[in-house]
Amino acid sequence: MxxxxxxxxxxxxxxxxxxxxxxxxxxxxxxxxxxxxxxxxxxxxxxxxxxxxxxxxxxxxxxxxxxxxxxxxxxxxxxxxxxxxxxxxxxxxxxxxxxxxxxxxxxxxxxxxxxxxxxxxxxxxxxxxxxxxxxxxxxxxxxxxxxxxxxxxxxxxxxxxxxxxxxxxxxxxxxxxxxxxxxxxxxxxxxxxxxxxxxxxxxxxxxxxxxxxxxxxxxxxxxxxxxxxxxxxxxxxxxxxxxxxxxxxxxxxxGEATPFATMKDALEAMMPYIERELGLGTRLHSITRHFVGAFHGVPGARAFRRHLAEHGVKASAGPEVLRAAVALVEDRASVAVAA
Incomplete structure (x- = not known):
């Protein structure tokens, strides 16, 4: 090392x-x-x-x-x-x-x-x-x-x-x-x-x-x-x-500090950017399509993906859609996984 x-x-x-x-x-x-x-x-x-x-x-x-x-x-x-x-x-x-x-x-x-x-x-x-x-x-x-x-x-x-x-x-x-x-x-x-x-x-x-x-x-x-x-x-x-x-x-x-301990923290940190982009006319799905694998292999990941697929594509979709999807993932599973 x-x-x-x-x-x-x-x-x-x-x-x-x-x-x-x-x-x-x-x-x-x-x-x-x-x-x-x-x-x-x-x-x-x-x-x-x-x-x-x-x-x-x-x-x-x-x-x-x-x-x-x-x-x-x-x-x-x-x-x-x-x-x-x-x-x-x-x-x-x-x-x-x-x-x-x-x-x-x-x-x-x-x-x-x-x-x-x-x-x-x-x-x-x-x-x-x-x-x-x-x-x-x-x-x-x-x-x-x-x-x-x-x-x-x-x-x-x-x-x-x-x-x-x-x-x-x-x-x-x-x-x-x-x-x-x-x-x-x-x-x-x-x-x-x-x-x-x-x-x-x-x-x-x-x-x-x-x-x-x-x-x-x-x-x-x-x-x-x-x-x-x-x-x-x-x-x-x-x-x-x-x-x-x-x-x-x-x-x-x-050998430096990890910016965020969990994926849930990282996604929450995306919210100001998402709100700004939505205000400029960007559709939520254009951003959240990159989050599909965020919780790969952990409990709640499938529900997370399904919620984004069903609700994130709507023209009216806002940050609340992402927050609701993240809430479907178990907290204990959101910790950073060793790579």
């Missing part, structure tokens, strides 16, 4: 993060996660350069200052567009700009961004160099270990060497291949085998480059094990589907 805390202090900004997840990690989700960990780094869902350059920037990029540290993840492959979008993100106040070179969906492949860029390390390097020139905040890259028939031993090194030479401040590696031909995006999250050792070898070959590992990590016990090999750990579905795991991040990984 001492070695883990020492490593965490040296890399305190990257030791733990919640993965960017499309349609999941919106600003409401990030606010919820921030209440449970003051130290974990949060990421936006991937936003394309086209959306940022031509869309409603306030709607897409606006966030609460309480979310810091928070990173903007971009999708794109045109260096000039990425530089412009990165600058806009920096001006909005994001602490980091991350380039997605790992998403395997058909939409990103057709748009020439995401995991298909693993095949074009020189282009990715040009994108990173352009973004670095445009902003002063860190620029990072999130990738897979390879795609399709690529050999991960050569493909990951080729991409890593190229982007680090271009100035990338850190590498976030999902320890799976992405099969763009033959597997759906959902299948790509589970079927390709995990190869954590490949990420460890990358870190060993680049001791001065921060390397963060991602993919299939189920909780903080696993995170601690990974932190003996790499600089940071990124949780995705485990953090979203079972958010109670985040209650212990600050104490377990940073």
């Amino acid at each position: 001492t070695d883990i805390l020492h490593k965490t202090k040296e890399n305190k900004e990257i030791a733990f993060s919640v993965a960017p997840m499309m349609d999941w990690t919106d600003r409401h989700c990030r606010m919820f996660h921030r209440l449970m960990t003051r130290r974990g780094r949060l990421y936006t869902e991937m936003l394309t350069t086209g959306a940022i350059l031509h869309g409603d920037r306030q709607r897409l990029l606006g966030f609460d200052r309480c979310e810091h540290p928070v990173a903007l993840q971009l999708g794109g492959s045109d260096p000039r567009d990425l530089a412009a979008a990165a600058k806009i993100g920096e001006d909005f106040g994001y602490d980091e700009i991350n380039l997605n070179v790992g998403c395997p969906s058909d939409r990103v492949k057709d748009g020439r961004f995401g995991a298909c860029l693993m095949a074009e390390p020189a282009l990715v390097a040009a994108c990173v160099a352009a973004m670095k020139k445009a902003v002063s905040v860190p620029v990072t890259v999130k990738c897979r270990i390879g795609i399709d028939d690529q050999d991960p031993e050569t493909a990951l090194d080729a991409l890593a060497n190229a982007v680090v030479a271009a100035g990338s401040d850190a590498l976030i590696v999902h320890a799976r291949k992405a099969w763009l031909n033959g597997l759906s995006p959902k299948e790509n999250r589970d079927i390709p085998p995990l190869d954590y050792d490949r990420v460890y070898r990358l870190k060993a070959s680049m001791p001065d480059v921060p390397v963060i590992i991602n993919g299939g990590i189920g909780g903080l016990a696993e995170a601690k094990a990974h932190l003996t090999h790499v600089d940071g750990v990124m949780l995705g579905r485990a953090a979203y589907q079972e958010p109670w795991r985040l209650l212990n991040v600050d104490s377990e990984l940073f």
Whole structure:
């Protein structure tokens, strides 16, 4: 534990993060996660350069200052567009700009961004160099270990060497291949085998480059094990589907006080934010949809989910709906569960 805390202090900004997840990690989700960990780094869902350059920037990029540290993840492959979008993100106040070179969906492949860029390390390097020139905040890259028939031993090194030479401040590696031909995006999250050792070898070959590992990590016990090999750990579905795991991040990984002892406390702390958002026209369900796994596996969890499903979707739904749902969970079960 001492070695883990020492490593965490040296890399305190990257030791733990919640993965960017499309349609999941919106600003409401990030606010919820921030209440449970003051130290974990949060990421936006991937936003394309086209959306940022031509869309409603306030709607897409606006966030609460309480979310810091928070990173903007971009999708794109045109260096000039990425530089412009990165600058806009920096001006909005994001602490980091991350380039997605790992998403395997058909939409990103057709748009020439995401995991298909693993095949074009020189282009990715040009994108990173352009973004670095445009902003002063860190620029990072999130990738897979390879795609399709690529050999991960050569493909990951080729991409890593190229982007680090271009100035990338850190590498976030999902320890799976992405099969763009033959597997759906959902299948790509589970079927390709995990190869954590490949990420460890990358870190060993680049001791001065921060390397963060991602993919299939189920909780903080696993995170601690990974932190003996790499600089940071990124949780995705485990953090979203079972958010109670985040209650212990600050104490377990940073040796600091836990913001809230129970999930009920964290949800009560969300109430002022919810009331403010409802006053601005946000529907309750847009926020509470991120709470479905809050009491996963404890008495009353099913009743909690059912109440939100039945009453939270109504146009008139207010904070009282959430409070009534929380009241259905047994008090003894709301204590933070060891991760």
